[in-house]
Amino acid sequence: MKMFIGNQLIGTIKPKEKSYDIWDSKLTGFILRINPNGSMVYRCEYARGKRITLGKTSILTPAQARDRAREILADVVKGNQPGNKRAKGYTLMEFIDKEYEPWRHANRKRAKEDIYRLKTKFADDFGGELLADISPLLVDRWRSKRIAQELQ
Numbered sequence: 001m002k003m004f005i006g007n008q009l010i011g012t013i014k015p016k017e018k019s020y021d022i023w024d025s026k027l028t029g030f031i032l033r034i035n036p037n038g039s040m041v042y043r044c045e046y047a048r049g050k051r052i053t054l055g056k057t058s059i060l061t062p063a064q065a066r067d068r069a070r071e072i073l074a075d076v077v078k079g080n081q082p083g084n085k086r087a088k089g090y091t092l093m094e095f096i097d098k099e100y101e102p103w104r105h106a107n108r109k110r111a112k113e114d115i116y117r118l119k120t121k122f123a124d125d126f127g128g129e130l131l132a133d134i135s136p137l138l139v140d141r142w143r144s145k146r147i148a149q150e151l152q
Helices: 007-012 062-078 092-107 109-124 136-151
Strands: 020-024 028-036 040-047 050-056
Touching: 028 062, 040 062, 050 062, 062 092, 109 136
Parallel strands: none
Antiparallel strands: 020 028, 028 040, 040 050
């Protein structure tokens, strides 16, 4: 069911025997979940079948929840998935040194050459970047710049 999620709707909505969702008519992916016990939570669907709970209606206003949903959806467009906490701590070079290089040596024959190539191609542009900050858009811009340099 699609309706505008606002204070008026929250004040009049009634629980049913099973949980159900109301999708916002203004912001795609913004959802109000109504549970059988009467509790309601805001949710955001950022990809097909991938949802994150934003908070209870008793804590957040519809406007606050909608703003948070917009932030999450914008981050997804930039290539950052919600809840990707592990990636936020590593820079690209730290990840290569601590995680990828040991795995590569254990599982591939030419690991030494591969790691060398990886570090020399990406170190200058992405070496100090946090993994969470390296988005598809950033990589695409880097790739376009390299192609333009090769054509000159």
